[in-house]
Amino acid sequence: MLKQLADQNAFTHQARREAEALFRPKPKIEISMPRPTDEPVRKPRILSASPVSTKSQTSVSPQPDLSVVQFDRERLRRARAAILRQQQELQTRLEGIEIELRAIAAYETARRRAR
Secondary structure: OHHHHHHHHHHHHHHHHHHHHOOOOOOOOOOOOOOHHHOOOOOOOOOOOOOOOOOOOOOOOOOOOHHHHHHHHHHHHHHHHHHHHHHHHHHHHHHHHHHHHHHHHHHHHHHHHHO
């Protein structure tokens, strides 16, 4: 009998703590979307037309322009970092929602037992 009372008191205490968690101030989370103006506009490359020579041409593998590769690498790095920030913000919000749901469930269970 005493053990049952102790268990019920512990459960009620736990339910009360979780229910009170519902009313604690929650941290404000600001979600910022990357603006299209954050990235510099790339100038279009204009290729000059060269006259066709009648001499036999050997195939030469084109070398990528290093500045273009570096620009693309930096652009992709920034996009990846923005997505990772958003993912972290969403994970924080999800954890807050899960805490609230557990507190609601505990409150409902405690209320049912009190009847």
